[in-house]
Amino acid sequence: MHKFVGALASAISAVEKEAPVRKLKEGAFSVTPPEEQKRAIDSNIDGKKSTVTITVVGASGDLAKKKIFPALFALYYEDCLPEHFTIFGYARSKMTDSELRNMVSKTLTCRIDKRENCSEKMEEFLKRCFYHSGQYDSQENFVELDKKLREHEAGRVSNRLFYLSIPPNIFVDAVRCASVSASAASGWTRIIVEKPFGRDSESSAALTKSLKQYLTEDQIFRIDHYLGKELVENLSVLRFSNLIFEPLWSRQYIRNVQLIFSEDFGTEGRGGYFDHYGIIRDIMQNHLLQIVALFAMETPVSLDAEDIRNEKVKVLRSMRTLRIDDVVIGQYKSHTKGNVSYPGYTDDKTVPKDSLTPTFAAAALFINNARWDGVPFLMKAGKALHNRRAEIRVQFRHVPGNLYNRSIGTDLDMATNEFVIRVQPDEAIYLKINNKVPGLGMRLDRSHLNLLYKARYLKEIPDAYERLLLDAIEGERRLFIRSDELDAAWSIFTPVLKEIEEKKIVPEYYPYGSRGPVGAHYLAARYDVKWGDLGLDE
Ligand SMILES: NC(=O)C1=CN([C@@H]2O[C@H](COP(=O)(O)OP(=O)(O)OC[C@H]3O[C@@H](n4cnc5c(N)ncnc54)[C@H](OP(=O)(O)O)[C@@H]3O)[C@@H](O)[C@H]2O)C=CC1
Numbered sequence: 001m002h003k004f005v006g007a008l009a010s011a012i013s014a015v016e017k018e019a020p021v022r023k024l025k026e027g028a029f030s031v032t033p034p035e036e037q038k039r040a041i042d043s044n045i046d047g048k049k050s051t052v053t054i055t056v057v058g059a060s061g062d063l064a065k066k067k068i069f070p071a072l073f074a075l076y077y078e079d080c081l082p083e084h085f086t087i088f089g090y091a092r093s094k095m096t097d098s099e100l101r102n103m104v105s106k107t108l109t110c111r112i113d114k115r116e117n118c119s120e121k122m123e124e125f126l127k128r129c130f131y132h133s134g135q136y137d138s139q140e141n142f143v144e145l146d147k148k149l150r151e152h153e154a155g156r157v158s159n160r161l162f163y164l165s166i167p168p169n170i171f172v173d174a175v176r177c178a179s180v181s182a183s184a185a186s187g188w189t190r191i192i193v194e195k196p197f198g199r200d201s202e203s204s205a206a207l208t209k210s211l212k213q214y215l216t217e218d219q220i221f222r223i224d225h226y227l228g229k230e231l232v233e234n235l236s237v238l239r240f241s242n243l244i245f246e247p248l249w250s251r252q253y254i255r256n257v258q259l260i261f262s263e264d265f266g267t268e269g270r271g272g273y274f275d276h277y278g279i280i281r282d283i284m285q286n287h288l289l290q291i292v293a294l295f296a297m298e299t300p301v302s303l304d305a306e307d308i309r310n311e312k313v314k315v316l317r318s319m320r321t322l323r324i325d326d327v328v329i330g331q332y333k334s335h336t337k338g339n340v341s342y343p344g345y346t347d348d349k350t351v352p353k354d355s356l357t358p359t360f361a362a363a364a365l366f367i368n369n370a371r372w373d374g375v376p377f378l379m380k381a382g383k384a385l386h387n388r389r390a391e392i393r394v395q396f397r398h399v400p401g402n403l404y405n406r407s408i409g410t411d412l413d414m415a416t417n418e419f420v421i422r423v424q425p426d427e428a429i430y431l432k433i434n435n436k437v438p439g440l441g442m443r444l445d446r447s448h449l450n451l452l453y454k455a456r457y458l459k460e461i462p463d464a465y466e467r468l469l470l471d472a473i474e475g476e477r478r479l480f481i482r483s484d485e486l487d488a489a490w491s492i493f494t495p496v497l498k499e500i501e502e503k504k505i506v507p508e509y510y511p512y513g514s515r516g517p518v519g520a521h522y523l524a525a526r527y528d529v530k531w532g533d534l535g536l537d538e
């Protein structure tokens with residue numbers, strides 16, 4: 001272990017020294033550099049120039065305004081969109097092109113490090129945005145859209161991407177209309193589908209079946225935006241391109257793994273949606289489980305999307321079905337701090353007063369394979385907690401026969417190494433080590449080998465939606481969920497979700513802004529684990 005720590009320390013310091021060189025070489029190691037992606041999109045087919053049209057279905061909605069249009073603009077600013085592209089907004093609301101542009105312009109921002117020509121770029125971008133109003137289940141309205149798209153494509157090879165940013169009950173109608181009446185005549189047609197992909201195994205399978213009436217699996221891009229987060233994408237790089245991690249990545253050295261998600265705000269404004277799903281479906285079954293799959297999978301044959309997704313499916317299928325004893329659920333209640341009153345979950349007008357929907361959950365999951373047998377993967381996710389954070393914590397075993405036991409003491413959590421990947425906010429990767437406090441005596445303390453992104457990289461980190469949109473345009477499926485992955489993910493959670501609902505299990509109530517229900521600690525303690533985010537030196 002000492003050798004490992006030493007090697008890591010010198011690796012980190014070497015990386016730091018190399019900073020200016022790396023800046024010059026930026027992009028040199030990327031799997032598909034943006035320039036190459038652009039070339040691929042711009043390529044001619046049979047000597048004809050091609051074009052891409054991105055239609056945001058549900059353009060008047062929250063996600064479209066907050067994430068999709070800003071991400072498209074960021075890609076445009078970075079020169080990552082093809083030379084010829086058009087963006088269409090589609091929704092029932094009546095809007096002119098100029099009203100859409102006005103709405104979109106309010107949410108566009110430039111990166112801190114990319115302010116040059118920002119307003120000119122915004123103007124240029126907005127000129128490429130258009131709007132068509134229509135119903136989501138009207139073939140006729142989609143035929144009208146198709147006509148407009150063709151006018152913009154002007155005889156070029158047409159590629160069409162539809163982003164379904166609409167509530168799930170209208171997914172299938174919109175897919176039917178888009179594929180039957182507005183598919184690309186000559187190039188590809190792809191559809192990005194937002195979660196939720198059903199609410200259990202059966203409804204998810206039914207959704208997949210309905211989508212596949214109109215689309216092939218290759219055309220469906222199921223988005224989980226956590227896969228587009230910088231540090232989640234980096235997981236494979238850490239594991240598979242550094243010698244020091246992979247040998248330790250198993251039950252032999254790892255005591256437990258923790259996936260922690262917390263938000264310091266409630267479900268206000270989204271209560272209607274949330275009450276039908278709850279935190280397990282909203283965060284655990286997708287975002288956190290996807291991270292587990294990437295964390296725990298075996299080395300893929302290559303970086304090809306199918307090779308990676310094959311490994312993810314394998315590890316998900318090796319996971320034990322979650323049991324009710326291994327789950328704790330909670331719901332936030334109102335809380336007054338100083339003069340400020342924070343509402344409880346059921347104070348939201350769109351939530352039934354007697355709702356038992358969990359806004360917090362903790363769970364212990366296990367992977368029944370040779371690498372991970374017996375290692376608890378603990379998940380914790382909650383709304384209206386004391387902070388906003390998403391992180392992966394890896395707690396290592398103790399050093400056998402440690403010479404420094406006397407100096408370290410008996411607290412296992414103080415004695416052992418913990419490796420933390422902080423996905424957000426303030427992205428960082430750090431390793432907690434035991435270190436000698438400088439001086440003539442022999443006193444040890446806990447120190448961090450810390451790769452803090454904002455100190456190391458000057459570049460602003462792109463939003464997850466930028467990466468995912470670019471991948472979808474380019475046809476890169478690595479970061480999208482395949483249908484068998486989805487089936488495997490639902491199999492783990494469906495029985496427990498049904499049991500919670502059928503038995504009407506009452507959640508443990510916790511005050512808005514607190515650290516969540518105490519039951520989460522008992523659950524962890526049952527597996528000899530302490531949540532790492534509550535430690536003194538976290
Ligand atoms: N908002 C977010 O932060 C996130 C959202 N998602 C998912 O993205 C999708 C879009 O989310 P969001 O933008 O919040 O959704 P919205 O509720 O804002 O709906 C988007 C648009 O769909 C139309 N719409 C809304 N309700 C109905 C209805 N009952 N019948 C027909 N049309 C309707 C509205 O447009 P109009 O009336 O003009 O037709 C609305 O502007 C959803 O699947 C959501 O689960 C996923 C992650 C995060």
Ligand SMILES: O=C1O[C@H](COP(=O)(O)O)[C@@H](O)[C@H](O)[C@H]1O
Nearest residue numbers: 195225263282283287390424464
């Ligand atoms: O998918 C969802 O994610 C957001 C959290 O996303 P983040 O990128 O802001 O961490 C969550 O608030 C929402 O409930 C959920 O549907």
